[in-house]
Amino acid sequence: xxxxxxxxxxxxxxxxxxxxxxxxxxxxxxxxxxxxxxxxxxxxxxxxxxxxxxxxxxxxxxxxxxxxxxxxxxxxxxxxxxxxxxxxxxxxxxxxxxxxxxxxxxxxxxxxxxxxxxxxxxxxxxxxxxxxxxxxxxxxxxxxxxxxxxxxxxxxxxxxxxxxxxxxxxxxxxxxxxxxxxxxxxxxxxxxxxxxxxxxxxxxxxxxxxxxxxxxxxxxxxxxxxxxxxxxxxxxxxxxxxxxxxxxxxxxxxxxxxxxxxxxxxxxxxxxxxxxxxxxxxxxxxxxxxxxxxxxxxxxxxxxxxxxxxxxxxxxxxxxxxxxxxxxxxxxxxxxxxxxxxxxxxxxxxxxxxxxxxxxxxxxxxxxxxxxxxxxxxxxxxxxxxxxxxxxxxx
Amino acid sequence: xxxxxxxxxxxxxxxxxxxxxxxxxxxxxxxxxxxxxxxxxxxxxxxxxxxxxxxxxxxxxxxxxxxxxxxxxxxxxxxxxxxxxxxxxxxxxxxxxxxxxxxxxxxxxxxxxxxxxxxxxxxxxxxxxxxxxxxxxxxxxxxxxxxxxxxxxxxxxxxxxxxxxxxxxxxxxxxxxxxxxxxxxxxxxxxxxxxxxxxxxxxxxxxxxxxxxxxxxxxxxxxxxxxxxxxxxxxxxxxxxxxxxxxxxxxxxxxxxxxxxxxxxxxxxxxxxxxxxxxxxxxxxxxxxxxxxxxxxxxxxxxxxxxxxxxxxxxxxxxxxxxxxxxxxxxxxxxxxxxxxxxxxxxxxxxxxxxxxxxxxxxxxxxxxxxxxxxxxxxxxxxxxxxxxxxxxxx
Numbered sequence: 001x002x003x004x005x006x007x008x009x010x011x012x013x014x015x016x017x018x019x020x021x022x023x024x025x026x027x028x029x030x031x032x033x034x035x036x037x038x039x040x041x042x043x044x045x046x047x048x049x050x051x052x053x054x055x056x057x058x059x060x061x062x063x064x065x066x067x068x069x070x071x072x073x074x075x076x077x078x079x080x081x082x083x084x085x086x087x088x089x090x091x092x093x094x095x096x097x098x099x100x101x102x103x104x105x106x107x108x109x110x111x112x113x114x115x116x117x118x119x120x121x122x123x124x125x126x127x128x129x130x131x132x133x134x135x136x137x138x139x140x141x142x143x144x145x146x147x148x149x150x151x152x153x154x155x156x157x158x159x160x161x162x163x164x165x166x167x168x169x170x171x172x173x174x175x176x177x178x179x180x181x182x183x184x185x186x187x188x189x190x191x192x193x194x195x196x197x198x199x200x201x202x203x204x205x206x207x208x209x210x211x212x213x214x215x216x217x218x219x220x221x222x223x224x225x226x227x228x229x230x231x232x233x234x235x236x237x238x239x240x241x242x243x244x245x246x247x248x249x250x251x252x253x254x255x256x257x258x259x260x261x262x263x264x265x266x267x268x269x270x271x272x273x274x275x276x277x278x279x280x281x282x283x284x285x286x287x288x289x290x291x292x293x294x295x296x297x298x299x300x301x302x303x304x305x306x307x308x309x310x311x312x313x314x315x316x317x318x319x320x321x322x323x324x325x326x327x328x329x330x331x332x333x334x335x336x337x338x339x340x341x342x343x344x345x346x347x348x349x350x351x352x353x354x355x356x357x358x359x360x361x362x363x364x365x366x367x368x369x370x371x372x373x374x375x376x377x378x379x380x381x382x383x384x385x386x387x388x389x390x391x392x393x394x395x
Numbered sequence: 396x397x398x399x400x401x402x403x404x405x406x407x408x409x410x411x412x413x414x415x416x417x418x419x420x421x422x423x424x425x426x427x428x429x430x431x432x433x434x435x436x437x438x439x440x441x442x443x444x445x446x447x448x449x450x451x452x453x454x455x456x457x458x459x460x461x462x463x464x465x466x467x468x469x470x471x472x473x474x475x476x477x478x479x480x481x482x483x484x485x486x487x488x489x490x491x492x493x494x495x496x497x498x499x500x501x502x503x504x505x506x507x508x509x510x511x512x513x514x515x516x517x518x519x520x521x522x523x524x525x526x527x528x529x530x531x532x533x534x535x536x537x538x539x540x541x542x543x544x545x546x547x548x549x550x551x552x553x554x555x556x557x558x559x560x561x562x563x564x565x566x567x568x569x570x571x572x573x574x575x576x577x578x579x580x581x582x583x584x585x586x587x588x589x590x591x592x593x594x595x596x597x598x599x600x601x602x603x604x605x606x607x608x609x610x611x612x613x614x615x616x617x618x619x620x621x622x623x624x625x626x627x628x629x630x631x632x633x634x635x636x637x638x639x640x641x642x643x644x645x646x647x648x649x650x651x652x653x654x655x656x657x658x659x660x661x662x663x664x665x666x667x668x669x670x671x672x673x674x675x676x677x678x679x680x681x682x683x684x685x686x687x688x689x690x691x692x693x694x695x696x697x698x699x700x701x702x703x704x705x706x707x708x709x710x711x712x713x714x715x716x717x718x719x720x721x722x723x724x725x726x727x728x729x730x731x732x733x734x735x736x737x738x739x740x741x742x743x744x745x746x747x748x749x750x751x752x753x754x755x756x757x758x759x760x761x762x763x764x765x766x767x768x769x770x771x772x773x774x775x776x777x778x779x780x781x782x783x784x785x786x787x788x789x790x
Binding site for chain 2: 010011012015017019022023025026030031034035038039041042043044046047048049050051055056057081082083084085088092108111112113115116117119120121123124125126127133158205207213214215217218231232233234235236237240244245246247248249250261262263264265266267268269271339344346348349392393394395
């Protein structure tokens with residue numbers, strides 16, 4: 001089906017939604033799928049649903065769907081928990097693979113929660129473990145033989161800058177380090193080739209470009225040759241080889257299922273699983289090509305018509321994810337003024353106006369219309385109103 | 396409203412559901428609440444839902460509702476993740492409070508996942524940490540000055556045996572240990588007085604007696620005087636003091652919110668929050684009294700009519716949770732035969748037939764009817780059919 005496929009989504013009339021990089025919109029049919037999970041499955045089957053409705057297999061079944069979008073083979077991805085939890089598991093498993101090393105290396109373009117989880121893990125482990133955070137362009141130079149794990153987010157959540165996954169993975173592995181990629185802003189947006197990269201672990205979320213809904217579960221990928229031996233760290237019963245044997249001690253499952261922890265979020269997974277149907281009608285390659293074109297158009301239009309804004313995303317499409325960010329001193333109120341006019345982007349401290357382009361539901365006409373509104377907001381200083389300056393809890 | 400309040404639940408016609416201790420049934424109105432969360436909130440508000448729909452406050456808002464059922468004050472409970480994850484956080488926080496001690500003490504009546512999570516934590520920490528598991532009746536005697544944390548599930552998932560929360564907490568604290576209670580089989584079923592017990596931490600799930608649905612989030616309680624200083628261990632961004640400042644390093648929130656990790660499961664929380672309305676019409680005290688009466692009746696009827704079964708639950712109501720378990724050599728096929736006849740209990744290895752009594756929707760007539768079916772299944776050896784002996788993935 002040609003992009004955009006607006007007819008597959010329920011987006012409010014008149015809204016130009018440039019925030020699919022934060023929370024993807026509702027896919028048609030998802031509400032019915034969730035209703036079925038609530039009424040027919042939970043309500044009708046009750047405890048029997050674990051067997052009769054396939055709830056127990058859902059995390060690997062949906063994991064296989066996600067795998068197909070990130071260049072990973074069947075059986076290498078499982079769903080569950082939140083992204084922060086999956087980051088923790090990947091980091092802990094990575095450290096366990098390099099017991100003689102003490103450094104987790106990351107960059108300051110990483111999403112803060114990834115750094116926070118590393119801090120928490122290091123604090124738990126003690127024994128001289130440390131987190132080293134460098135500028136994104138200095139990562140390769142900072143990899144040495146003290147580094148146990150390199151953990152990076154492929155696409156910077158603020159600027160959209162995209163790391164070279166193959167080059168960095170190669171550098172990490174050449175120095176004997178384990179590579180963990182966070183694909184939060186990649187899965188469903190850019191052409192990730194996980195298997196080709198050779199990285200040991202990857203994690204990501206599904207409420208952004210995969211449109212799984214607020215609170216949709218995260219995923220974790222383990223390179224297949226490691227899946228039978230890695231340490232799950234968060235060793236919950238559903239990662240056990242035989243959860244319903246109720247053994248007194250933990251024996252991990254012999255495969256990716258060992259990365260499961262507790263009871264899966266059945267209702268959230270029902271929403272996500274149904275939302276994945278959009279990928280039956282297009283491909284990541286088509287989406288990626290369209291996204292670069294939309295972002296290029298947005299940059300050209302904004303730079304021509306909104307000189308107040310300064311591009312902070314890479315100008316070259318291949319070096320970006322699926323978003324474009326501009327710095328603007330009055331970025332916060334300007335974004336509120338845009339949102340008030342039904343052009344939905346978001347703001348990231350200290351001064352970043354962020355616009356995500358999801359070609360699944362955004363076309364060239366939306367880009368032009370969004371810049372029309374942005375131009376007016378800036379030219380007429382519509383952002384300069386007190387009610388746009390009061391910050392909400394979630395910015 | 397007098398118990399049972401069957402009209403508040405959507406339970407399939409003719410089913411006697413004695414497994415609310417595993418997965419509570421669907422509360423009327425929950426499906427509409429979830430539909431609203433999907434369509435009006437996610438679909439209609441998209442990213443704005445975080446502010447306009449109160450999604451960000453939902454974990455503490457629902458946490459306060461749970462708190463009111465377990466004898467905990469407002470602001471001491473927060474929802475999120477799965478029970479296994481919350482166990483991990485409570486254990487890690489407990490160990491951090493007693494850095495000079497090395498032992499986690501638990502019992503072999505604990506739910507295995509709690510023990511598994513302790514194993515994983517100990518493996519991460521190294522440095523001589525150890526898990527010591529004793530028989531339930533030996534816990535108090537096993538508490539000595541090497542024990543950093545005593546971690547127990549109040550109600551045994553197999554036998555229903557209830558620990559004396561006050562006596563054990565006192566013994567733990569007298570020896571300088573931190574107390575962690577798992578209330579998985581307590582919350583909404585027995586009269587827990589967390590504040591009165593003085594324990595430092597408690598955790599639990601909400602898909603059992605709180606009827607939150609499959610995958611409903613867990614909860615964690617931190618004693619109010621500790622909430623500003625405990626180590627969250629899983630230090631995700633939503634436990635940060637200012638998540639949307641996107642600081643490079645972690646500063647925990649000054650209160651219970653520090654135990655939050657990642658993005659809350661908005662759809663699951665919508666289901667749970669709506670399911671909590673049943674507590675506006677009754678109280679835990681009323682439910683507890685009715686539950687003891689139902690369990691006593693069940694024991695009397697089964698012992699009079701089904702001599703093949705051996706009671707393994709405590710005979711005294713005050714020493715039990717809200718379930719009754721019988722050992723039977725052919726327990727697995729017998730339970731399948733019961734389920735086939737619309738009497739829903741469950742089986743726990745190696746030979747336990749488990750029956751949960753939730754007075755919210757189970758009355759005396761249901762108990763009698765269930766024993767009628769059980770008596771027939773046993774007397775006529777209806778369990779002795781090949782198709783009842785094939786084990787499902789989830790038993």
